[in-house]
Amino acid sequence: MDNLTYHQQKYIENTKKLRSILETLPSFTKDYFRAIEPTTSTKTRISYAYDLRVFFFFLRESNSYFRNKETSQIKLSDLDLLQPTDIEEYLEFLKVYEGLDGKIQKNDERGIHRKFSSLRSFYLYYSKRRMIQNNPTVVLDMPKLHQREIIRLDYDEVAELLDLVEFGGENLTGMKKIYFEKNKVRNLAIFTLLLGTGIRVSECVGLDINDIDFKNNRIKVIRKGGKEDYVYFGEEVENALQNYLEVSRSLIHPVTGHENALFLSIQKKRMTVKAIENLVSEHAKQITSFKHITPHKLRSTYGTNLYRETGDIYLVAEVLGHNDVNTTRKHYAALDEDRKRLAAKAVKLRE
Incomplete structure (x- = not known):
């Protein structure tokens, strides 16, 4: 990799990183990430993959149907079982939760907004292709974002x-x-x-x-x-x-x-x-x-x-x-x- 530019090296590193994260997600998710590759950067896809990993972690922690399943055992058809209330519970969960490493994780309104946006995009891919019948994310409004003041130097x-x-x-x-x-x-x-x-x-x-x-x-x-x-x-x-x-x-x-x-x-x-x-x-x-x-x-x-x-x-x-x-x-x-x-x-x- 000595003759590669910085950006070429980062692309290779990020691609490897994305592949390793995808190994921790259900196998059907790879179709989604292949589909969004032409319109997204590897860095964006890595963020989406992390967001989805949190979503599947939530399902295993909070939903009795998923509790005894490994993430790798979750099937595409399982997404059809979720209702808008499940997504609302997920958004509430994101505010404060204990991660796999035992550390407390928090999301502000922008973190929650981004993770919901990722989930919406994920669901939309399968529903547009009629691979699932139910898309509970379209029922809910996007969380409101308050305008932040620009912090700058005088x-x-x-x-x-x-x-x-x-x-x-x-x-x-x-x-x-x-x-x-x-x-x-x-x-x-x-x-x-x-x-x-x-x-x-x-x-x-x-x-x-x-x-x-x-x-x-x-x-x-x-x-x-x-x-x-x-x-x-x-x-x-x-x-x-x-x-x-x-x-x-x-x-x-x-x-x-x-x-x-x-x-x-x-x-x-x-x-x-x-x-x-x-x-x-x-x-x-x-x-x-x-x-x-x-x-x-x-x-x-x-x-x-x-x-x-x-x-x-x-x-x-x-x-x-x-x-x-x-x-x-x-x-x-x-x-x-x-x-x-x-x-x-x-x-x-x-x-």
């Missing part, structure tokens, strides 16, 4: 965060100071790139050196679903990337198989999503204790700033790689209220 917090990444805190000593000096150029490039382009953390991790085009000031990214796209960057991002490549990256001899990776860990391997999430969290909590800042919140910060500067929701959707502009509009609706308030002050009746 202008002064962005500047403070970048200063911290570049110059370090006041109390750096010992190994922390050594680690800071060793990685500050790389870290500044990562933070500047995330805040200056709004790319996803997975897109950042997947970048290779040859994905950067300084002639046109753009990077090539692989979006959700495997779509290739170009994202343009400004002077600050250009300077941070150039500095990293010249001062830091050029001195590292990567581990075999990671030669092309743009951002490398101290182990000289491609950085992981988790590593960058930890990096962002570690720095951001020194800036604000009231906001839980993740790489996705840096993406929201960029999207907010772009919308404030341009007022063009279609541009924001395109740059962020949203397939549906309504997704973007939903997230930035609060900013429209700010613009409406400005309109109220724009017209003077008496000078």
Whole structure:
């Protein structure tokens, strides 16, 4: 797998992971996952598989008919036995339950919404093909989702965060100071790139050196679903990337198989999503204790700033790689209220 790209390697890893999860589900479920393969990513199918595993666990825990069955013994015809009340009990079960490992699992309204959506899609596949007669999921309404406020950094917090990444805190000593000096150029490039382009953390991790085009000031990214796209960057991002490549990256001899990776860990391997999430969290909590800042919140910060500067929701959707502009509009609706308030002050009746 040495000559494969990051995204090709992740596809292989996720495919293997999906197959292992499917081995824990009833055999008939494989038909469903084959059917949705052309329209979903492996990551999405893994999420669906985990959701269905919870559903079958619920049936064995809560329904007397299924209690003495192994998951592998459940048949497609068994789905016909379930009524809307069974699905309502499942949704209630999802709020708090004890998993197979004995740990307490919880789902908020978004977790419940997603798991019900997965189950609906699952049932719909078999009912459309008339392989089952009963679909209790269509009787129930989708759980309501309350709009969440966008968590983002303000202008002064962005500047403070970048200063911290570049110059370090006041109390750096010992190994922390050594680690800071060793990685500050790389870290500044990562933070500047995330805040200056709004790319996803997975897109950042997947970048290779040859994905950067300084002639046109753009990077090539692989979006959700495997779509290739170009994202343009400004002077600050250009300077941070150039500095990293010249001062830091050029001195590292990567581990075999990671030669092309743009951002490398101290182990000289491609950085992981988790590593960058930890990096962002570690720095951001020194800036604000009231906001839980993740790489996705840096993406929201960029999207907010772009919308404030341009007022063009279609541009924001395109740059962020949203397939549906309504997704973007939903997230930035609060900013429209700010613009409406400005309109109220724009017209003077008496000078």
